[in-house]
Structures are given as structure tokens and as C-alpha cells.
Amino acid sequence: MVMRFQNGKRMAAAGCLLLAVMAALPAGCSSGPQLTVMEMEEASETGAQSETVQTEPRIETEPSIAVYVCGAVNCPGVYELSASARVYQAVEAAGGFRDDADQEWVNQAQFLQDGGKIRIYTRLETDQMRQEGLEEGSVLPEGQDAQTEQAGESPVNLNTATREELMTLPGIGEAKADAVIAYREENGGFSSPEEIMNISGIKEAVFSQIKDRITV
Numbered sequence: 001m002v003m004r005f006q007n008g009k010r011m012a013a014a015g016c017l018l019l020a021v022m023a024a025l026p027a028g029c030s031s032g033p034q035l036t037v038m039e040m041e042e043a044s045e046t047g048a049q050s051e052t053v054q055t056e057p058r059i060e061t062e063p064s065i066a067v068y069v070c071g072a073v074n075c076p077g078v079y080e081l082s083a084s085a086r087v088y089q090a091v092e093a094a095g096g097f098r099d100d101a102d103q104e105w106v107n108q109a110q111f112l113q114d115g116g117k118i119r120i121y122t123r124l125e126t127d128q129m130r131q132e133g134l135e136e137g138s139v140l141p142e143g144q145d146a147q148t149e150q151a152g153e154s155p156v157n158l159n160t161a162t163r164e165e166l167m168t169l170p171g172i173g174e175a176k177a178d179a180v181i182a183y184r185e186e187n188g189g190f191s192s193p194e195e196i197m198n199i200s201g202i203k204e205a206v207f208s209q210i211k212d213r214i215t216v
Contacts, residue, residue, distance in 0.1 A: 069117075
């Protein structure tokens, strides 16, 4: 009798425990698999990421230009550089200055132009150019016949030419062109082409290059 009574008490306690667990479950819960809160949050984040893929802005590249670098550089040739590049960068692209290059003759800080030509002179060439009265930064004309009047080309009139027209003459840069204009204004004009040699920096060497291309 005692053993039957104890077994009955145990079965009653187990039944109460089962009822308590079932009562704690939310209404409508099924016995199938359910998503946890963490799993639902991860699924939401994955969906949001799939909608924002490939939204990074495109990076635009700077336009490029092509320049021809020749003369006293180690690797002459045509080089593609950024549109904001300067002369020194073109020289670097061409392998740098040769040992005999006159690095002071060219303006290394000057901006480049698309399709332009950069010629680096040797010290021997620039010494000869200085003896001929050419200013630093001047460029020798292409070819032997460039110093003489070309067919169909009108001579430059020293009394009426503009600053830009005077600068088309070999050996005449900005400073000398301004000096020519100042001289003719102060002296009432030139009476002969040879009178241009009265201007400082324009002597026989320069005059020999331009005498066939000037008039009064």
C-alpha cells in the first residue's frame, strides 16, 4: 500500500509539470522549426546588402596627351603623359637628361601641350646659340633653309610688325621683340634693315639669320 501511494504521487507531480510547460508555450506555436531572432536579423541584413551591391562611384581618370621628346635625352620618343604634366616629367619619361645636356636652357616647369615637341640641346649647341645672340629657351629652326625666306612668305616689316610677328624671326624672343618696338617708337622707325643691329643683343650673328626675312 505504501509503494502504490508513493508512485501515485510521483505520477501526479509529473503531470503537473507537463501542464505547466505547455501553458508556458505561446498560443499558436507549432512543433515545426522556427527562426530565431538572430537568424531573422541576419536574413534582413543579407537582403539589404544585396540591394546596395555595386553602388560605389566610378573614379574618372585624367585626360592624357602625347608629346615628342628628342635631343639630349637617353630615350627619345613619343610619350603619353597626363594633361597637367610639365617639361621635367616628359624628360623623366624619356630616360632623363644625357650627360652632355644643357639642363638650364629649357624651362622645366613649363606645361606641356598635346602633340608638342620638346627638344633638349647639348651644352655645345647652346654655347653656339649664345654666341649667335639667341636667348635662353630659344629653339633652332628646323632644317637649313628655315633661316631664309620661304617661298611665298612675306618679309617682316620692322616698322609695322607686331610683337608676335617679330618673334617668328630666328633669334628674336620676347625681350628682343619688345626692344625692336621700343626702338622704332623712340627713333621714328627704321631707315634700313641693318639699323636693327643698334639694338642690344642683336649683332652680326643674329642679323645674318634674319637679313633675308626683314624689310622696312
